[in-house]
Amino acid sequence: MSDATTTHEQPAVEAIRHSTDVAVLVIHGQADLHTAPELREQLHGVIDGGAFHVVVDLTDATFVDSMTLGVLLGGVKRLRPQGGQLRVVVTQPGLRRIFEITLLDRVFTLFPTREAALDRL
């Protein structure tokens, strides 16, 4: 899997600690089964590291596959017991439709911008 991530010019997943209990994960480029392990690791990392809420920013992502969705779903399951939220920033209609198709828009809250997602967290 490491060879998959090295083909990205920048890290596929970038973790930003927004506040003590909110972490932001920014996903760049193609988020697919190659980058899923990295995303999973980062997501679990920030949750285990004390993040109560997680915002996943897909603004910069060009391709999101089912494996990535599955990883996000796993994140929701981890956050749920503590009452935390996983919010997703998705601007492109194509990507938004993926969430709608899989009904995941009902599981995650979708926001058009990162600012909106971070609002009132």
Next chain:
Amino acid sequence: MSSHGHPGLERLERRLGPRTRGRVAATALGALLGLGGVAIGIALHSITSGASYAQLVGAVALAMLLGGVPAGIGATVVGWGLGAFIVEDPSWSSVFADRDELLRWATSLLAAAVVVGVGWAMRRGHERAAVAAVEAERSRRRLEAIQELTAGLSAAVRPADVAEVLARGVVEALGARRGSFGLVEGDELVVAESGDGAGPSRSPVRVPLSIRTPLAAAAREGHVVWVERRAELVRAFPDAAGGAGAGSALAVPVRRGGVVIGGMAVDFRESGAVTLERRAVATLAAELGAQALERARLYELERLEAERNGRLQSLTAALAVSLVPADVAAIVREQGIGTAGADAVAVHLVSESGEALELEGASGVDTTSLDRVGRLPLERDSALATAFSRGRASFHPSLATLHPDDPLQPALEAEGLVSAALFPLGASRRVHGVLLLGWRTAQALAPDDRAFAGTFASQSGQALDRAIRYESERTIAETLQQSVLPQALPEVDGVTFAARYLPGEAGVDVGGDWYDAFALADGSIALVVGDVVGKGVQAAATMGQLRNSLRAFASEHNDPGKVVRRLSRMVDALPEAPFATLAYLVLDATRRRCRYVVAGHPPPLLVTPSGTAAYLEEGRSLPLGVDGDAPVEVAEAVLEPGATIVLYTDGLVERRDASLDEGLERVRHTAGSVSASPDTLIDHVLRGVFDGVERDDDVAMLVVRLEPTRSDTLDLQLPADHEGLRRMRAALAEWLADLGADTDLRHDVLLAAWEACANAVEHAQGPASATFSLHASREGALVRVRIADTGSWRGQSGGAGERGLGLPLMRGLMDRVDIVHAGDGTVVVLERRLDAPGSARPAASAGVFADTRAGTTQS
């Protein structure tokens, strides 16, 4: 007469030399003083009537001191005795009888002898001191003269300066009347002379080396020559015209590295002036002169070299930008002046008919006086015609070396040119004209001058050849293109063409190569490359006829075999029975198929988009004109999108220095190594094949490429791994883009296919080399993607949440998803309409947290 250094003689001279001149004078003086002694004796006797011996001794002493030489002493004694005898008339007996008288005489004689001895010794010492002083003075002067000579020589930079300084310096150093210095050049001696006054030296003159002068003798024989007397000089060296008024002469050879290169000579007004001393000084001066000459020669060579290099560089620079023969000739005329010192330049070019040389132009001379060689038929016996037809340079230091009937001689004479050199102008076997260089002063045309002028002429010739060939190539190519080659290549969607015709470089004959490309009535394209054996107008005419007939036959028959058969019969029936080869292809660009016939022609080359090049070896028939009834075989080839067909004539693959197989392989390799437009491909192949090699034959090339058009289908067979997945995504994305699908649709199809393929990869079973295949097609407004793998999805229906989203995603994104589990794998078929914009259609049945097993159809 001449004399070689003889040791005995030299010793004698060294001893006597400085005094020789005073000997006669001293003897005369002694005699005079002796007579004076007599007179004194008489006077004393008459006064005292019986001189005392002391008085006699005094008289003798005086005489001794004054006379100073043995001869003088002798004369004095004799004179004194005679005087005594006359005056006293003594009886000798009385002297011997009287002991006192005898004693007195003896004492007197003894005293006289003592005085004589003392006087002689004093005289001798005085004389030696005087001689030494004179010697010292002379050495000083000589040293000065030699120093001056050395200084003068070190300032002399040209051989002519050296000669002049030497001739003058030697005159001063030796106190000679005149000096001359000569250098051997071939069988001549170049002589610089210095006059006896301060007057300017005359410019060097050339005399035969065989002339009878001391200088020539020394230069010829390599040893010192000297003559002591005028009579001898006149007798032995009658040619020494300057010798009139000379009493003696000396000449020494001048050597460089042991080889005599010339001589130096002086003459003296008086006879016998050639002392050993002078010979030594002259020899030293000759050595100094030789060194200075060597220095000057090297300097001169260096200067000449620099000047020549400068000339050649400026010539090359000027010629590099001239592509028209007239420009080249003008540059040669302009730059030729001063080449090896030439005063005049004329350029003759061969006339169009090839029968005469015509004066193209001249510089440094009045062209009207060259009118008599303005047009010179080649059969005329002239050095110009010889230089042209033999392709060899000729050199004429004097016009006498020209044939008496040569019209060049009066022409040059009229212009005051006395030396000339003629060079053929051209490159290797092609001579286009003659370059003439002329000089107003006689030139020896030494080897290095010849070589340099030869280089100049060769550079000029190459530039001229280049310009002429450029012009003729262009003319031929233009003519051919206008008459036979197609004015324009057809314009067909999805097909690009490029063609080239290059005439052979070795000759200017028109070749029989041609190419043609034209659209046929059914939309396919006819491609032809042919070669009529032979050259010149006949071949060109046949070629035109073939080309027109082929076009006519092709419009009647779609089958290339029928076209070639008719053409073959037609050629067979031609009265002059020419012989031609041909490759004829009919290309159906939409079906990407071509049918072809290769009649005795080298095989067409097919290059795939991935760069594999292979010859189309089938469809071979006999050349046209061999047997009009022979069967013609037609072959068919299927082309990939992006495939390129390379048609060419044998000039591309046949070379004198390589076999045909090597030539074919070189073309195949070069064409396969580049993925480019037909135009670039032709350039690339021509460069690769003819890199720096002269083309013997003409070459025609026709290259056609089927553009990789929007393909309605996509077929992929990829390894079932992550790399295969990435390649699938890239290829499918490109194919979808080519379809002109909108962004959303592209995204949806891509993601759905990705999910299907990811499953295929994830569950690939069997050997490590498992693959999956993808076939995408567009049927009208429907895009269908079929993905097949070798594994089975059963038992892995996505119990884990992470993996269970794939199928609902596919169903949501596509209009239709069919999953078929075959015996040895799974096939997924995805369908999506192009015209119905994708909308979010939640896969209702796919509960996210439920088991995502989708409805599948078992086959």
